Amino acid sequence: MRELPPPYRRFQEDFSPVWEAFDNLGRRCHQAEPLEAKVRRLVKLGIAIGTGLEGAVHSHTRRALAESITPEEIHHVTLLAMTTVGFPRTMAALTWMNDLLESE
Secondary structure (H helix, E strand, C coil): CCCCCHHHHHHHHHCHHHHHHHHHHHHHHHHCCCCCHHHHHHHHHHHHHHHCCHHHHHHHHHHHHHCCCCHHHHHHHHHHHHHHHCHHHHHHHHHHHHHHHCCC
16 A cells, blocks of 8 residues: 555654554444445545545545556446535546546
8 A cells, every 4th residue: 555645644653642543443444344345445435525535535546446446436436426516526526536547
């Protein structure tokens, strides 16, 4: 997996016990039943799109690709979000995703 961006690494260093607890919570939530790994990753991507967080869209797109999720499946998540979060947010998410998809 790719190294964390500098602000995250700094937080990790400055607040190590909090980071460890947060990281553990994230791992446990991701591993909870009953959803399979691929579905969990796509749900996390959808949440990132819905909240409009560029860094999270980048992160979950990168992770999805690393987990052999196809660009078509990634784009489908964005299309599904359109009727809930709107066209402008969808276009932003596509732009952020394509930062990574076009570099592959």
